[in-house]
Amino acid sequence: MRKRLQNLYLPALSNISGGNSISFEAVRLQLLANNRVQIWANANLSNGELVPISLSVTITIERRCRLAFCEPKFEADSVPESRREISQTLSIILVEILDRMVDLERFDLDGITLRLNQLETQEKLLIFSGYAQIERIPANS
Secondary structure: OOHHHOOEOOHHHHHHHOOOOEEEEEEEEEEOOOOEEEEEEEEEOOOOOEEEEEEEEEEEEEOOOEEEEEEEEEOHHHOOHHHHHHHHHHHHHHHHHHHOOOEHHHHOEOOEEEEEEEEEEEOOEEEEEEEEEEOOOOOOO
């Protein structure tokens, strides 16, 4: 996950970064009730400037194979007032990146399909239920 949050060059970031890369660092997650997750991070704007990010999202399952990060809520109280506008923009971009990150189809092996039926947050646990469909055992190389 860390690699996919570093040295990003995205069109949505070019106005903020002046064409330089942006990295999301020191990412922390806390599971909440009702499949919500609190996310904190720092956006490093390549010039050494760090912008704090604080938001919460709901995690859902899409197409039984992808985790989706929905209903983002920017937590303005956790960010200095002078940084709120840029932090809110960066929060939305971070959610878009995370939303594309976890897709079980990327992990499908030759002859094996993974699927999720449901997920649930319970205190400090994120519990998945699903199945693996094995059509054939992959051959060793």
